[in-house]
Amino acid sequence: AQTVTQSQPEMSVQEAETVTLSCTYDTSESDYYLFWYKQPPSRQMILVIRQEAYKQQNATENRFSVNFQKAAKSFSLKISDSQLGDAAMYFCAYRSPGANSKLTFGKGITLSVRP
Amino acid sequence: NAGVTQTPKFQVLKTGQSMTLQCAQDMNHEYMSWYRQDPGMGLRLIHYSVGAGITDQGEVPNGYNVSRSTTEDFPLRLLSAAPSQTSVYFCASSYLRTGNRGYGYTFGSGTRLTVV
Numbered sequence: 001a002q003t004v005t006q007s008q009p010e011m012s013v014q015e016a017e018t019v020t021l022s023c024t025y026d027t028s029e030s031d032y033y034l035f036w037y038k039q040p041p042s043r044q045m046i047l048v049i050r051q052e053a054y055k056q057q058n059a060t061e062n063r064f065s066v067n068f069q070k071a072a073k074s075f076s077l078k079i080s081d082s083q084l085g086d087a088a089m090y091f092c093a094y095r096s097p098g099a100n101s102k103l104t105f106g107k108g109i110t111l112s113v114r115p
Numbered sequence: 116n117a118g119v120t121q122t123p124k125f126q127v128l129k130t131g132q133s134m135t136l137q138c139a140q141d142m143n144h145e146y147m148s149w150y151r152q153d154p155g156m157g158l159r160l161i162h163y164s165v166g167a168g169i170t171d172q173g174e175v176p177n178g179y180n181v182s183r184s185t186t187e188d189f190p191l192r193l194l195s196a197a198p199s200q201t202s203v204y205f206c207a208s209s210y211l212r213t214g215n216r217g218y219g220y221t222f223g224s225g226t227r228l229t230v231v
Contacts, residue, residue: 009155035219045205045222091157095219100165101146101211102173103220107157 006106023092121223138206
């Protein structure tokens with residue numbers, strides 16, 4: 001079974017600075033999908049960024065980018081120019097390409113942003 | 116607005132009571148699922164469905180029941196509520212067709228359930 005590990009339960013960043021959230025996963029598959037979700041205090045789950053394993057180019061969405069290292073099974077999220085609204089819990093997630101195609105989540109990391 | 120509609124948002128139950136959490140999506144997603152979120156545990160899969168009439172168990176299915184009679188609806192039933200089922204519950208849906216799985220899941224707004 002696939003596992004997703006987020007080893008840092010909490011992180012803090014100064015407003016306008018850059019922060020990187022780490023995620024590793026375990027799989028024997030070669031084709032899969034990876035996601036970062038943001039959960040603000042409102043509880044809503046918001047898709048931040050996605051990466052398809054067969055694409056070597058790292059995904060980017062405005063201030064959010066990933067460092068996808070397939071051989072190392074690492075998928076970190078970089079937030080540039082951090083804003084107060086970035087404060088939230090962030091979940092890394094893995095989706096297999098198979099017929100059941102379940103989404104497996106890490107335990108999450110709580111990011112705080114200091115003004 | 117298109118999306119996943121989940122009700123209720125909050126619920127308090129007494130031990131032993133039963134209830135149904137409702138979930139409906141209007142995006143014609145084949146795949147629907149229920150997760151529970153507990154502090155320090157992330158989101159854990161309870162049950163999922165890959166289409167009408169097809170359901171299967173996830174990681175933590177005990178004490179929960181599901182059915183999928185239509186593509187749009189996927190209710191979650193708590194048969195006899197226990198304090199261990201106090202949690203936040205999320206319904207999520209997605210495409211399942213090859214080539215569309217990379218779009219990820221769309222989540223409902225969650226239900227905070229407290230069992231006393």
